[in-house]
Amino acid sequence: MGKGFYISRPLGFVLCGLGIVAMLTIFSLSVVYTKEKRKNQVTAINETGMVTTAAPHTTPAPSNEPWDKYRLPDTLLPEYYNVTLWPRLVPDEQGMYIFTGTSGVALTCIKETNLIIIHSNKLNYTLTLEKHHAKLTGLGGTSAPAILKTWFQTQTQFMVILLNEKLEVGKSYWLYMEFRGELSDDLAGFYRSQYTENGVKKVVATTQMQATAARNAFPCFDEPSMKAVFHLTLQHPPETVALNEYHTNPSHLTQKVPTRFKPTEKMSTYLLAFVISEFTKIQSSEKTNVLIRIWGRKEAIESGQGDYALNVTFPILKYFENYYNTTYPLSKSDQVALPDFAAGAMENWGLVTYREQSLFYDPKESSNGDKEWVVTVIAHELAHMWFGNLVTMRWWNDLWLNEGFASYVSYLGADYAEPTWNIVSNIYIYSIYFRAFAVDALVSSHPLSSREDEVITPDQISQLFDTITYSKGAAVLRMLSEFLTESVFAKGLHNYLHEYAYSNTVYTDLWKKLQEVNSRIQLPASIKEIMNRWILQMGYPVVTIDTRTGNISQQHFLIHPEAVVEKPSDYNYEWFVPITWMKSGSNMGQHWLLTKTALYEPMKTGTDWLLANLNVMGYYRVNYDPQNWERLLTQLTTDHKVIPVLNRGQIIDDAFNLARAQIINITLALRTTKYLLKEKEYIPWESAIRNLQYFFLMFDRTEVYGPLQTYLRRNVQPLFDHFQNITSNWTQKPPRYMDQSNQINAISMACRTGVKGCSELTRMWYRQWMKNPDSNPIPPNLKNTVYCNAIAAGGVEEWDFGWQMFKKSTIAAEAEKLLYGLSCTKEPWLLNRYLEFTIDPKQVRKQDAAFAIVYISGNVIGQPLVWDFVRAKWEQITKDYDDGSFFFGRLIQGITKKFSTEFELKQRLKEDIAASSFSFGTQAIEQAIEKTKANIKWVSKNKAQVMNWLTEQST
Template structure:
């Protein structure tokens, strides 16, 4: 079969079968260099004199080719050249490499970098005395690990760095005697090193896998261990959480979940976990949340560690979910891998959905599907409502472009349409199809249509026909409802947040599950809208809602009187229904399909709401409106009063105390409601928070409950002066809590002082804060309507410094830009951003710049359109 022409890929003359990699002469703490010897067992299709292979920041010293079992090389390298732009090396040989089986032996030099990509080093401050062999620089010590997705394995060793060029791996590394080495597979043996004080650690051979899933780590590690309850090949599998010395107890919460999740996935997929062990490693500097390396999953510390005595309880939910997401990849992504990066969503969308499925199984009391609708689903709709969005399956010619599609479309829209499909087919049928797909393509690669074929066979339905537009077309529909006695007419068109869909942008007809909930008590009738317009009959005029439980990925536009009625019939709505209703009303106000007064009238009806997840949706709606109209002081003040009236009863009712054995969701409600009331100026809550802060500042560490650090630090900084700002900033260096630094940065962003905002941005881009955490600072400043302009002014004035500090990893600089500059409602700032970046290198965040421009345009249009009528409504209802 000819290679695809829509991909910029390596020549297919030579393909890898097995990598045998040995690393030695690691200069830990000096030049950070190392030597590598790589033997690639290869299949050579036809005689050739050259090898083109991926390599980045590597120096290839020489290469030789041996035939299988031969002791003398048949040819050696005569010339080595590098294509830095495409990250490739071309090795020319003096004689032909004969067709057939060959071993290519490459000697090279590499560097352990500090860019959180490839084979890299992480700084940390140890909590206990570390092993003598740990490299150190004053108070700072180092651990070493890898991050190869998407195209960074080539930074660590020369390789065929494409997902469908799978090969097995054998790995060996020489390290100091008192350090620990980990890799994808268990240790095979440990032997004496080349000199005293060193040892060689070799690992078992992996199954065939993509280069981006290879992994190793070196450090002063310790672990907590558990075993699966199910047996695999007659044995209970060891599951371990590794940390640097002194932190292992904080891995127990993740460990409790990990071994149960492995058993759960083995059961629901009908395929046993494929490797002989599962390790989870906490990495101190990490650009993403986690990485699903097969058998050795790596995590940002806040995504895997939890300190029962010090951590905020919200991190329980995060840790459990991220552990489940990464373990889902061990099957979906690792056992079966997408054929090429355009189908990244196959990995990420599925792992997101099934990660939540596992947490719902383990923690039904958390109501995670309501959380998914409130968070993931709404974020996906928000991004996908922009012209700057992209299809779930997006063309990727050059793999170096792929980092920017690790976004809410691939993860959250992907998982939302999978949830929609699973709900339609039935979860058992859906999972049977998934299991069939995994068995059919195990240890290989697959495409989206392979999944649809397996699901079609399992369900007896033509899944491809109704899912194809959801995957390959941009956007989603808004379904507009018109009422007639006993029936409704429904019409679909593409939804844009700017509300100005052009004819050529409205050509897609989606398969839309209607999910009519109607009657008293309500029942759900399933049908689908498969044309632009249709009529739904047997509708009870007293109550109906479409898109029951928000399982379909679309917005619904009701006639204004119906929206009011739905607000009055909350007892007939599920939590997901309420969240969907609020999300839709907010988005429709922004786009002009609805109005802000209609949204506020709906919100007024939720004063007695009990659900944390509904309050989360309410808070999100209010934050959007308050953000867009922040520059109008009269409206801003009135919206504050509106918020205060809405949240005060619930905030006063929930109180400050955390009873023993309280439900997790109730604790989350307390934080949200107290924070919302304080943000709206609730005098008694602010006074109590200040009192607790003063006691804490005076040395009483127990004055603030661990779950209320964010609430109290936020209100103290927001309602205080320099003294409060400095006291919270000092906590950054002092805290030993895994989540403490993140909480501090977010609180510092609440200062109403512009100079403090600049000071915070200087701080998070300094060496005092790891690059991975810098974006927390700009998010906090950008969310603060008093100091928001500092986010752009600082970025513009200090661009060289910001880029140097954060640009080493595309994910980190993209996050800074995307999260920091998207909240404006001013077209002058939009144009200034575009003008500033037009002559800059923006390859790693070009997509985000378009998203920013689209979002600001939509915000500005919304503000201009609704400002007068919003003020009029607020005055008429005595808020202004």
């Protein structure tokens, strides 16, 4: 799943939101109050069906009782479930959307116990004839003990069933329950999404079970290793269609249709999904052995927005079948675009759910970035059909194994579907490596894999859906594949999938299978010994090469050099590093750095330059002696094309981050950008812009901002002129695919730095659109930049037009661009009005609220407005997003990026948070505190140097 980390490339550019976080005090106290209030209310349904308030079960002080632990005991195993659900797609007399259901689960007793503990959350239960919330019977002639008592343990989300006798080992039992829940709009468990079609509101009942929300839909053993078969029946209106697996012939009734699905494969609860809707579909021809269907709103499907997804799904599936050397386990693949969805997509087995912008593509309106996003997200989710669904991690501490792997191979699948894009060569690095580098350089980072007992609560599990899990996981797996070779890696994967099909694993099972097939690649140690250093300790090394002596050394790279690493490591923060290198004479080589320091004679260069980590295959940064840095800079200014394009981007990125860590001087980093006057390729410019964004964040309200604009304006001018020429004055699309991406950089940076003609160009396009709203003349690739700049330069007329187009848009990707563009206005009252809209689901969908607020805080004028607004509206926000650690983690990261003063550190982060009982999002807060400390130190040390250097460049 792309929980929070499926962010499109244009979206990634703008998620550099700035703002104030003192709101955390109010938020924290509100969250605690709301949760405590809920603990004091337990509702039930009596025999007549009336909802009553039951006396709350008092949660005891911390104890060793099994119901006070967050993990299920190892006494029972589910074999199969029979679940029937009936969601009401219209509100009841109280205005609530509800669902009712029955659930039975076959249990096998593994160890003697007189307790049945099963997950249940936000469900009300009908009392059975025995006056309990469940009924237990024996299977296969077994007699069942009587139920003495049932109760709900709110904190650990358990229904607890106490029996008068112990269950017998090896015997099977049937646990039956009836229940009722709310089909709410909280985007988790069994929830509702809605949209308007021809003026009529349509309601969709859908699911999002990952990570711990299946228990919100029906009582279940909600842990990944508790795999079972699910027999599902859905009751739904006859005008709707129910999706899960293929269903038998339904019996049509007057009010509802029961759709009984075939039993699922043996699978984890978090992978179960079902959708009831009035969606329509397109599907593959009968020539394919797998039925592929794309589902969505009728208007979107009929306008062709699902065609691209349909065209690429089967090739990607076939690619993965060949890559894994394992047949796709199911007979069909349904993919559904939902109007409301918190994550980017979810890999439910055979029924993948998506945000609309992650599945739909309109060739007339959508950009290249939108298309890249769709194909890579589809590839990511389909990769999970084997790695994650067929074979699943045993517990969430190894989530990286699922998500890191899917992130890695998604680019291989997308590259196969779109071979002319060179996705792996041109896009992968900046989508994976440098995103991971930024977070993993903090002492508040975390290892890819932790002990199981360190990841227990739902909040702890939720926090693992982060950049480390997805991007670092992908980066280290790619590094492993490179030094093993792809053929050995793929063979090991096949054996892994074959041996552990329909079961659960830990990451060392993968190392074992890869080791077994590696008979020809010489390694300095076993795969386990090499990779555990990358998996079990956080961070990564900076490798320093002295080309005068041949000395090589490694150290733990930290962006804040004075930060104290308090997390111990069995490996002392040393890694086995695969170093690849080339010299100016085209000599190439490779070497393993296994210790803190080593001597390697081939690293001596004389007057040649040396470049390490070719094509960024390894997960590490590189530093050199001063003389080699000078030789690399000279090469860049004389003939930059001699250095591979990926490494040109790497040199810039490494230099700026080494400077931020005070390892090299900031002026050396700035000098890596001087050659950009001659650079036309996307990767180096993308690297430079991403790193210079930090300068904008730190200096946009200081005297440094003017000289910074002047310097960058001069550097981007040739690039702007280049694209004006090759597009015949902006009337054509650049012929090369990566040039189309770099054209975005050229216009965006030109407008930002005041290049003559840029603002006029964007305003001209936008004005043309305002005159004829039915015909948008703005090139799809440039919409993000044009909308922002034109609205920033305009007033209320431009903003209102953008808002009207946002509300009218039937294309999710287009709506997202307008959502961002509207945040760029310089009018405070418009920004305040926009903020009001963000927390009104009728104006801005809940799934987009955090993005919109972060966008506004990224506007220098909007930053203080966001603080005032959030402080005033926090009660409403915490009510609507009470359990939203995903939402608040995103919000915290977005609006604290600019923090760079002692006031912001002490008053807004440290003291406010220390005074509250913050219950989730703590990892994001820790990272915000650490980044703020680093920002304060960096500004203090470098502001004068940067100012002087920029001033010198203008003389």
